[in-house]
Amino acid sequence: MSGFSVTHPSNRQKWIAGLLVITYAVVTIMPLLWIIATGFKSPEDAISYPPKIVFEPSLEGYVNLFSSRTRITPGMEETLKPPETWYDQVARDSGTIIVGPSRYGQRFLNSVIIGFGSTFLAIVFGTTAAYAFSRFKIPIKDDLLFFILSTRMMPPIAVAIPIFLMFRQLGLNDTQLGMILLYTAVNLSLSVWLLKGFIDEIPFEYEEAALIDGYTRFQAFYKVVLPQAATGIASTAIFCLIFAWNEYAFAVLLTSGSAQTAPPFIPTIIGVGGQDWPAVAAGATLFLIPVMLFTILLRKHLLRGITFGAVRK
Amino acid sequence: MSGNPIDRIAAATPPNMAKRVRGLSDRVIAWLFVGPSIVLLLAVNIFPLIWTINLSFTNFRANRIRDAEYIGLRNYERILTDTDTWQSMQVTAQFLFWTIFFQVLIGFALAYLINKKFKGNDLWTTIIVLPMMLSPAVVGNFWTFLYQPQIGLFNYVVEFFTGIDSSSFSMIGDVSLAPWSIVIVDTWMWTPFVMLICLAGLRSIPDSIYEAAECDRASKWRQFWTLTVPMVLPFLMLAVLFRGIENFKMFDLVVQLTGGGPGSMTTLTSIDLKREAFEKWRTGYASAYAVILFVTVFGLASIYVKALNKVKER
Numbered sequence: 001m002s003g004f005s006v007t008h009p010s011n012r013q014k015w016i017a018g019l020l021v022i023t024y025a026v027v028t029i030m031p032l033l034w035i036i037a038t039g040f041k042s043p044e045d046a047i048s049y050p051p052k053i054v055f056e057p058s059l060e061g062y063v064n065l066f067s068s069r070t071r072i073t074p075g076m077e078e079t080l081k082p083p084e085t086w087y088d089q090v091a092r093d094s095g096t097i098i099v100g101p102s103r104y105g106q107r108f109l110n111s112v113i114i115g116f117g118s119t120f121l122a123i124v125f126g127t128t129a130a131y132a133f134s135r136f137k138i139p140i141k142d143d144l145l146f147f148i149l150s151t152r153m154m155p156p157i158a159v160a161i162p163i164f165l166m167f168r169q170l171g172l173n174d175t176q177l178g179m180i181l182l183y184t185a186v187n188l189s190l191s192v193w194l195l196k197g198f199i200d201e202i203p204f205e206y207e208e209a210a211l212i213d214g215y216t217r218f219q220a221f222y223k224v225v226l227p228q229a230a231t232g233i234a235s236t237a238i239f240c241l242i243f244a245w246n247e248y249a250f251a252v253l254l255t256s257g258s259a260q261t262a263p264p265f266i267p268t269i270i271g272v273g274g275q276d277w278p279a280v281a282a283g284a285t286l287f288l289i290p291v292m293l294f295t296i297l298l299r300k301h302l303l304r305g306i307t308f309g310a311v312r313k
Numbered sequence: 314m315s316g317n318p319i320d321r322i323a324a325a326t327p328p329n330m331a332k333r334v335r336g337l338s339d340r341v342i343a344w345l346f347v348g349p350s351i352v353l354l355l356a357v358n359i360f361p362l363i364w365t366i367n368l369s370f371t372n373f374r375a376n377r378i379r380d381a382e383y384i385g386l387r388n389y390e391r392i393l394t395d396t397d398t399w400q401s402m403q404v405t406a407q408f409l410f411w412t413i414f415f416q417v418l419i420g421f422a423l424a425y426l427i428n429k430k431f432k433g434n435d436l437w438t439t440i441i442v443l444p445m446m447l448s449p450a451v452v453g454n455f456w457t458f459l460y461q462p463q464i465g466l467f468n469y470v471v472e473f474f475t476g477i478d479s480s481s482f483s484m485i486g487d488v489s490l491a492p493w494s495i496v497i498v499d500t501w502m503w504t505p506f507v508m509l510i511c512l513a514g515l516r517s518i519p520d521s522i523y524e525a526a527e528c529d530r531a532s533k534w535r536q537f538w539t540l541t542v543p544m545v546l547p548f549l550m551l552a553v554l555f556r557g558i559e560n561f562k563m564f565d566l567v568v569q570l571t572g573g574g575p576g577s578m579t580t581l582t583s584i585d586l587k588r589e590a591f592e593k594w595r596t597g598y599a600s601a602y603a604v605i606l607f608v609t610v611f612g613l614a615s616i617y618v619k620a621l622n623k624v625k626e627r
Contacts, residue, residue, distance in 0.1 A: 302442065
């Protein structure tokens with residue numbers, strides 16, 4: 001074997017490859033680290049020139065994110081009681097007083113409810129449909145599967161026009177139920193395709209044995225196939241959850257108030273006088289961290305998930 | 314094994330009864346299982362699609378009560394002769410071309426390097442993948458901060474390395490730079506996608522092929538072009554298909570980054586469509602627009618899939 005074989009790269013080759021990849025990784029992760037860091041900066045530090053890498057951490061961004069405040073006017077100061085909590089203190093230090101909670105918490109909660117609700121439904125419908133597609137002879141099966149996949153090709157805005165009209169008729173505009181149903185439908189294509197792949201991999205013999213032992217078809221599905229597919233179902237669920245969590249186009253067009261999720265809301269966070277970048281960054285950080293953690297959990301199934309099962313590893 | 318609970322339950326079930334239930338249930342279960350999904354997709358996808366096609370022949374406006382009139386193909390005629398539409402098509406085409414170009418180039422290179430299996434490559438791969446999984450709207454919004462003249466990190470880094478004054482240019486505000494600002498962020502976000510698929514392609518090549526080539530004294534260069542590239546090509550083409558469809562639909566990231574501006578320099582078709590439908594409220598016109606986009610993406614994708622299958626067969 002020669003010194004620079006492809007199948008067994010030399011140490012020097014590994015070194016160079018590693019160095020280049022790590023450089024890229026560091027550059028690519030910078031914007032994300034910058035979001036996290038900005039969340040802990042004071043507004044002055046956030047917009048300093050040159051940009052500050054070392055700074056005094058401040059919780060002002062997080063306090064601003066969760067509260068609405070007014071500025072303390074000159075005459076007001078004497079009438080104020082001393083700050084009661086640490087967040088009152090933080091607000092007071094920046095010359096404002098907290099008058100109430102912001103809407104971020106509620107928007108975040110909407111994201112959680114809509115995300116989990118639509119994921120649950122997409123998994124229930126997706127698992128059963130995938131099982132049927134995998135195990136039964138269904139007329140026009142390939143056409144149905146392609147139809148399910150093709151629903152993902154339409155630009156969301158194009159679908160949004162009739163959905164908007166339909167929701168208006170049904171009173172589903174700006175409701176959590178409407179968004180859950182919509183995201184369920186969008187996620188179904190992913191969950192059916194992914195889960196069909198996972199179920200295809202479970203040998204049919206297991207069920208056959210169960211059926212011969214007197215299980216009904218439904219029992220075989222419930223007690224034999226589902227436990228076998230658990231890992232696949234879990235990773236599919238996380239993919240659906242991430243999609244619903246990140247979705248913006250439908251959310252911004254179909255929700256405005258009570259059912260609005262976090263992605264359309266975060267960019268609208270405005271402080272006293274212009275965009276409050278530390279608060280935006282704090283909001284983004286809290287919103288992005290769960291997805292980052294899930295991505296690390298998912299890394300083995302990542303490829304499969306993002307290609308609708310077209311590439312398995 | 315009789316200790317297994319499954320076996321015990323199985324043994325407890327009278328065989329005749331099971332058979333009877335089973336005989337009738339297979340087809341019923343199949344439709345019971347597939348039914349809800351199909352119904353939901355019909356309600357949320359197909360019914361709206363038919364409605365859109367219907368609306369596209371009318372002058373309906375969703376913000377007025379007045380009844381719509383059928384105006385034949387007039388909407389289609391207007392769209393296809395409108396210079397603004399063609400402008401946004403062009404912006405979309407260029408956006409597609411450059412994002413795919415950079416993502417394929419960088420994505421393949423990264424996959425090639427990671428495939429050298431240096432120590433810790435798993436960890437770094439996971440880190441590289443992170444941007445792809447995040448909310449494009451939230452991340453896009455934050456990039457407007459990185460792109461700020463003078464105080465933005467991006468401009469500062471450019472100044473640091475090139476000496477160009479960081480307050481002298483605005484990636485989002487300059488007419489000539491704005492198209493690149495969206496290409497850069499999209500490439501940052503989606504290069505890992507192409508990388509992952511290429512990596513799967515590279516890992517699917519059996520070592521024995523290279524060993525055989527080495528025995529034949531094929532040069533490294535030759536091995537790369539006659540073995541590696543053709544073997545990875547189907548994977549690469551699949552990645553391009555996915556990125557093509559996704560970027561054709563692109564909305565969230567660009568809306569948050571540039572909002573389509575300055576002027577219409579970054580007005581992609583979906584942003585143009587959103588304005589027609591939800592700002593100008595020309596619902597009928599926008600429906601026709603949506604149909605045209607849908608036919609375009611479907612047509613292009615099917616031609617492409619045919620080509621992809623040909624490459625796979627080779």
